[in-house]
Amino acid sequence: MNKQLMRGSHVIAEAATRAGCRFYAGYPITPQNELPEYMSARFADLPDATFIQAESELAAINMVMGASMTGVRAMTSSSSPGISLKQEGISYMAGMELPAVVANIMRGGPGLGNIAPTQQDYFQATRGGGHGGYRTIVLAPCSGQELVTLTMKAFDLADTYRMPVILLGDGLMGQMMEPVSFPDPIDPADLPKKEWVLSGARGRDSRLIASLQLDPVKMEERNWKLVRKYDTISQHETDFESYLLDDAQLVIVAFGTAARIAKGAVNRVRGEGLPAGLFRPITLWPFPANPLRSLAASIKQILVFEMNTGQMIEDVKMSVGDISPVHFHGRPGGVIPTPVEVAEVITGLMR
Template sequence: MAEKVLMKGNEAIGEAAIVAGCRHYFGYPITPQTELTEYMAKRMPQVGGVFLQAESEIAAINMVYGAAGAGARVMTSSSSPGISLKQEGISYIAGAELPCVIVNIMRGGPGLGGIQPGQADYFQATKGGGHGDYHNIVLAPNSVQELVDITILAFDLADQYRNPVMILGDGALGQMMEPVEFNTSQVSPVEKPWAATGMKGGRKDPNIINSLHLQPDELEKHNIHLQKKYQTIRDKERRYEELYTDDAELILVAYGITSRIARSAMEKARAAGMKVGMLRPITLWPFPDLPFNLLAQKAHAFLTIELSAGQMVEDVRLAVNGAKPVYFYGRMGGMMPSPKAVYEQIVNIMSGKGGK
């Protein structure tokens, strides 16, 4: 077993990317993910990689487009307002079917907001964000170790499906320190015969990377191809964690750092004799709707907890499909819910008073 080291979340993402074979990083500093940019500035020259602090987030995402098109494992990172600036480039990357990893360590918003943790970028990440019919694969870790494992997984999924993968973390995960280990056996680089690398390997014609299709029938054909790919991802890549759901009457739903708070409240409730379980989505897109369908057949209600005014709760309601009540509890602007506050919500629902 590899030796564990104590690392801050942002830095752990950077080292995991290097372990995964990433040798190109383009970004721009913004709190609360700046340590990731700093870490890559230090480590990339040490491993023979390329680090470039771009003049803007817009420039950075277009550099990602270029490196990905040439077949490199490439990453960028930012926080909420910076990710907003990257949206046009992300849509281009998805349209051109280029693999890359995009890290969003979310902060409170809207606007410049604040530098404390938030989860109000859920819609932006899972519903497109940019223009056109496209999807990012969206992964939501809830610990520093999961940041490591999911970063490595993100590069593999990006290459496998030729698609951008977004890691959706938050300011708490980016700043917290926990022991982690790096498993190099997880890494599985793939060949990229489609990459724009000139006439290498005796190629007769150069590969062309493009997302422009001027003829509407050609563009529709390309869109149909993308939608078939997205359906394959839906079928194969839904990830989630269930805790104490076998006998649960109330199912808590939370992702990221909020899921750890919810778990503490759930354990307190079970110790008090209440049948409470938890379902934690790990892929936010594709959303793991199947377990919700199954749990809605036996659970009495669901309670979604988020650091937002309520975004994932809409996907929970769609997945439950009206079979059972779905309650919501959220905090905003960087305020974190306490396990006590979540426990009080549980008590209200279990006693028939409903959620606030």
């Protein structure tokens, strides 16, 4: 398969199109503007596709909601402050059990923060993000090629489980150019039929898609039904990468861009004879708690490395309990640490 050199934001857009996405609505925000730009040009050539530059992030996510009601594969993208605005729609879609893909190319925060790459939205993404106690599947790619596979997988997961799926990248993932190859595009007509869509009540009873449920007993039932769905996802969809773990005494846990840096650091300290390895969660929710817990029993210590002040570390600590000491190294604010810096932290812990 031919490889082409592409920017991360473009890769997401192309992969989404090849996954059969035919509706995109978004609002400009740095550092993800290349994604809607690519989409606007790509969809112009597809007669069955709609691109809308919306008047706001709120409008965009709600347009995606409407598109999803018709059964079309739909997505939006944004960066941190814009994702906060989209939480209203994401909560509604969780309640209505509507599929959608939302890409968050994270930047510095809180507030307007800056436009540099960070991982400061981990809590927001993995805890639902909006009101009402729901979950979204959260996928964290760490390379151009993984942007292809995880973007396409995001649409499958969204349809399978009828829920929003978050693709959590950062400014570096979105801007970096890497060689990638794409699978053949999926024809939306070949996707499994959705039996719940709004299509006009022809030859059937009229249909309703709504999150409102005024009866507390029925609302409680629906809440537990969602939890059962989330349990199923936790059992079947957890994904992670292991790197040099067989003989590792220290395991660094990192995701996305931080994991790339961590991998460099692991290679570096291995060169000095220090047995370190990398555990990289690919699904941030569901978090790969069980494999990490099993791993913790055979190692001496864990180092959590994030481009924030410490968010995933809470999931790591919940996973391993007292089995293994958990250290932390974080660089928030858009500072991109080097493998040398992280290697020094590892060395300090192991010596």
